[in-house]
Amino acid sequence: MAHWLNVPLLLIMAASGLQILVAYPLLGPQGRPYGWYPFQGVSPPAWARLGDWLAGARHWHFAFAWFLTLNGVAYVLYLALSGEWRRRLFLPRRDTRNAVDTLAFYLRVRRQAPAQGLYNGLQRLAYTGTLALGLLAVLSGLVLYKPVQLGALTALLGGYDAARAVHLIVLALLALFTVGHIVLVLLHPRTLGEMVTGGRKPDA
Amino acid sequence: MPRHRLLTRRTALLGATALTTSACDSSRPREGFLGAMERFNARFQAALFDPDRLAPELPPEETTPPGKFPEYFVSDTVPLTPGNWALRVGGLVARPSVLTLETLQRLPRTDLRIRHHCVEGWSAVASWHGVRLSELAGHVGADANAGYVELRSFDAGYFSSWDRPSAFHPQTILAYGMNGQPLTPGHGAPLRLYSGVKLGYKMVKYLTEVNFLPEPTGGYWEDRGYEWFAGV
Numbered sequence: 001m002a003h004w005l006n007v008p009l010l011l012i013m014a015a016s017g018l019q020i021l022v023a024y025p026l027l028g029p030q031g032r033p034y035g036w037y038p039f040q041g042v043s044p045p046a047w048a049r050l051g052d053w054l055a056g057a058r059h060w061h062f063a064f065a066w067f068l069t070l071n072g073v074a075y076v077l078y079l080a081l082s083g084e085w086r087r088r089l090f091l092p093r094r095d096t097r098n099a100v101d102t103l104a105f106y107l108r109v110r111r112q113a114p115a116q117g118l119y120n121g122l123q124r125l126a127y128t129g130t131l132a133l134g135l136l137a138v139l140s141g142l143v144l145y146k147p148v149q150l151g152a153l154t155a156l157l158g159g160y161d162a163a164r165a166v167h168l169i170v171l172a173l174l175a176l177f178t179v180g181h182i183v184l185v186l187l188h189p190r191t192l193g194e195m196v197t198g199g200r201k202p203d204a
Numbered sequence: 205m206p207r208h209r210l211l212t213r214r215t216a217l218l219g220a221t222a223l224t225t226s227a228c229d230s231s232r233p234r235e236g237f238l239g240a241m242e243r244f245n246a247r248f249q250a251a252l253f254d255p256d257r258l259a260p261e262l263p264p265e266e267t268t269p270p271g272k273f274p275e276y277f278v279s280d281t282v283p284l285t286p287g288n289w290a291l292r293v294g295g296l297v298a299r300p301s302v303l304t305l306e307t308l309q310r311l312p313r314t315d316l317r318i319r320h321h322c323v324e325g326w327s328a329v330a331s332w333h334g335v336r337l338s339e340l341a342g343h344v345g346a347d348a349n350a351g352y353v354e355l356r357s358f359d360a361g362y363f364s365s366w367d368r369p370s371a372f373h374p375q376t377i378l379a380y381g382m383n384g385q386p387l388t389p390g391h392g393a394p395l396r397l398y399s400g401v402k403l404g405y406k407m408v409k410y411l412t413e414v415n416f417l418p419e420p421t422g423g424y425w426e427d428r429g430y431e432w433f434a435g436v
Binding site for chain 2 (some may be wrong): 055
């Protein structure tokens with residue numbers, strides 16, 4: 001239940017965030033835009049935006065940020081309390097070799113799939129990476145919301161303008177993961193029902 | 205999994221969608237569900253606000269290059285100081301006053317070089333000098349029951365109102381100078397509000413009036429749907 005709720009919540013946050021970006025579609029300090037950002041001055045397309053205008057989009061963004069954060073906190077608590085973290089999180093010592101072998105198998109460098117339980121090392125790496133991205137999205141968002149009151153966090157992320165870039169890069173990576181994730185699920189439709197309903201408890 | 209539970213979830217989802225589309229009106233973000241969440245966020249922001257926390261003072265090399273600090277006003281052309289300009293200070297005060305720029309400049313001066321955060325997402329840095337709003341409040345004997353401060357301007361009726369803790373913050377000043385020079389018309393001459401603890405649209409330029417009031421009175425952008433508290 002908590003899992004698929006991420007999809008509408010992420011969509012609302014992404015689309016209202018892109019509408020906010022339209023008000024100033026540049027990255028970097030005023031008068032010194034970052035050289036590495038390829039879309040300086042380019043507004044995101046209208047179909048990807050929510051909120052109509054800056055004030056509307058900000059209200060959407062700051063209203064639904066709470067629900068996405070709560071959903072994330074609930075998931076982390078579930079991982080921690082149920083012991084599921086042992087099976088789902090990427091633990092470098094245990095999973096690095098399996099992740100590399102799985103990647104080699106997918107790239108057809110290796111003939112046989114490495115042994116795995118419910119999740120392989122590469123999956124664990126991807127899901128753990130998403131959790132880290134979610135955390136970074138919340139932290140950089142808090143800096144943009146309260147750069148002075150949360151001054152220590154602002155300094156940690158390299159300042160207000162840097163946090164704005166981090167926030168947008170995190171969105172791009174999360175979007176990439178979500179699209180890849182959904183494509184993989186559609187290629188293996190059997191997993192979809194279990195993701196939505198929570199599914200049955202496997203024994204593995 | 206039992207079928208009736210699936211239906212319940214589908215109904216819940218449909219209900220949530222219907223509620224979201226009807227209660228979230230982007231053109232009226234201060235009403236409905238978005239408005240309720242904004243009132244919650246305003247309380248959250250006020251609770252998070254620490255009157256002793258200062259915006260970091262920045263070194264001169266962080267200063268935004270000349271001409272790159274945006275100049276916003278709502279009139280069609282840049283508002284120019286009327287010949288007989290003076291600041292009227294009123295509301296719940298012991299000594300309602302009309303103060304000339306010279307009088308204000310004789311009050312203790314505060315200098316700041318801090319980051320400006322615009323609601324649009326850009327930031328910029330300049331140094332500002334002027335007199336603390338709390339200093340002015342002492343000068344006119346503002347009442348302790350004045351929980352809000354209203355600022356009015358000669359820029360086509362532009363105004364805003366502030367909560368007392370933010371208005372009395374040591375980095376909230378009535379600025380008459382920028383980067384060591386008197387204010388230019390583009391930056392709000394002859395007198396503007398400047399602060400390290402609010403978004404740019406709260407910092408009223410081209411000031412004409414400061415009123416210490418028992419209630420908030422909204423603002424130009426606030427009445428059009430932007431957040432009223434708008435702290436940073």
